[in-house]
Amino acid sequence: MSAVEVKNLSKSFGEVKAVNNISFDVEEGSIFGLLGPNGAGKTTTLRMIYGVLRPDSGSVRVLGVDVWEEPRRAKSLMGVMPEDTGIYPRLTAEENLIYFGKMRGMDEHKLRRRVSELLKILGLEEKRFTIADKLSKGQRQKVAFARAILDEPPILILDEPTLGVDVMSAREIRNMIVDYARAGRTVILSTHNMWEAERLCTHVGIISEGKMRYVGKREDLEKLYEEKEFEEIFLRMVRGEVIEKVV
């Protein structure tokens, strides 16, 4: 079974067609990279997958659950780190995690234990009682990541998880993503960092101007283009070269 099934998804904002009839499946246990230039429709697609933006047409199913028919059940299967970390600045790092854990129906005792554990392994133990407003961008990003994996959901969705983060924090986040997928969970992430996509993603979907240009294994794409540089492949795809060959 596919972890995520996206069928004929479309979304317009006024006259602008942000996402235009895209379909793809994400295999369980894969790291699926949704790649594309700025304004390509990555975030809009992800928002429709994790159920905060209603599509004009089409459907999304996560582990067989329709996101718009059973939103609560579907959302309980996904851990999300949106483009904006969404950390509450007036709450401490710990309070932020406990709040979201409770929102996901976690048991109080287990939640507190899990929060302590995550803060420890993320190197945020000392920042536990620090108001989030005082945390660095990288620390806030790590708190947001911890929040997304709090209840170990089977699907993890990350929108630009390392954007604006320092090298050390970015590396830690990337390691965690790999760990997560290796445990059989599915990760969907959007990025426009091709170096990151090349090292992390097992599968990619390349989106440009709201249309899906390619969906499949990253390795297959590399073979198809006979290019060593993934970035070069991406640029050629986005420019529209030999699109017919792959879609």
Place this chain on the structure above:
Amino acid sequence: MRRLFKGSSGIVKFTRGLGQVGYGLPKRGWIVVAWKEFLEAIRDRRTILNVIILPLILMPLIIALPIVMISPRTLPPKVMVVVCDKNATDLVNYFNSISKEADLSIKFDCKGNYTEMILNGNIDLVVEVPPGFSENLSRGRSSQVFYYYDPLSTKSSSAIGVVQEPISSYSRKVLLDRLKEVNLSIDYVNPVVAVAKQVTRSGGEVGTGEMITAMILPMMVGVIAITGAGTFAIDMVAGERERRTIEALLTNPVSKMEILLGKFSSLIVLSIISGLSTLLSTLLGITLSLELSLPGLVSNQAMKMGLPNPVYAILGILLTVVLGGLTGNAVLVAASSFAKTFKEAEQYVGALFFVLMLPMMIVPYAPTSLHPLLRLLPITSLAMFARDTILMSDLLAISTSLFSSLIYLIIFLILSAKLFGRESVIFG
């Protein structure tokens, strides 16, 4: 707990395998939201300012300070009595009775530039007893006493009341003496006496305090209810949008209605705290100013905040604060849904405050014949509900104002829920 795989970063550790089910759904998501909103609100410096500092410190000061400043007791006016008639000793004795309420000086020298002294603030009021004062009285004529004051100075103007009392007493004494001489009673010069008879539902006498209660309290309670948690209401929508936290919140398995319910629950608590602290501080301000300016008056039964039934009144006040808080917050949430930032929302809401408060201001001054209509109109129905409950109006009046308040509340809640759920509101 197990490490994921050999050679991995070891950062992520799982406590349960994929086969384990039971990914949770919160049972009472709105309570979690309410608690978080409350926690955030009390961490905000604006909360301390709006809920504690402003009401508890500033309100009594704002009310009491002007009264205290013009009160003859706290700052007695400087009154100079200039006696140009050495025979007017009787009147001078009457003036001596005001020595506690005024810084009194009596001068038997008619020379001096009193105008300049008053305008410079050296003296607040000058009473002049002109030459021939006693002679006129002894001949059965009327005599004039002049007082000079600065109409632009509140202290000078308030001193008039202080000096009028001994003059009136003396005048009455002279009148009684004259009537005695011709063997007439005081009734001869007061042929018609008007006597006021109060009409109350309770049948008892209504004191000044009760009249103040009937006039001011319903309006005050309504205004407090509607504007009490205004800052928080706009912060919970426009602020959340500005801080870009709402998207992450919506990724959880809770509905928008639960989130809104949680936010409103927290606003109600803040409304009650803010409302009660403002109410208490206002009452404190009134008591303080009365005690300082007119000693002994507060302990006078007539000046107490007379309430026909304190239990009904407290219930009425609390219910108005809750209903008004919900109504006002629903309106403010709806209005701030259009703003991208907290600052922008404040500008929208600033204008809206007047729109909400204006109907409240009408209630105390509206004629009784308009009361049935006011019970049916939005916002005024709230003030009428408070008034009807505090004064124990008939059951039909109370239920009419309550019912229409509830109807408007539902309308405003639906409106705010619809606006809050819009994608353009969430994502700007």
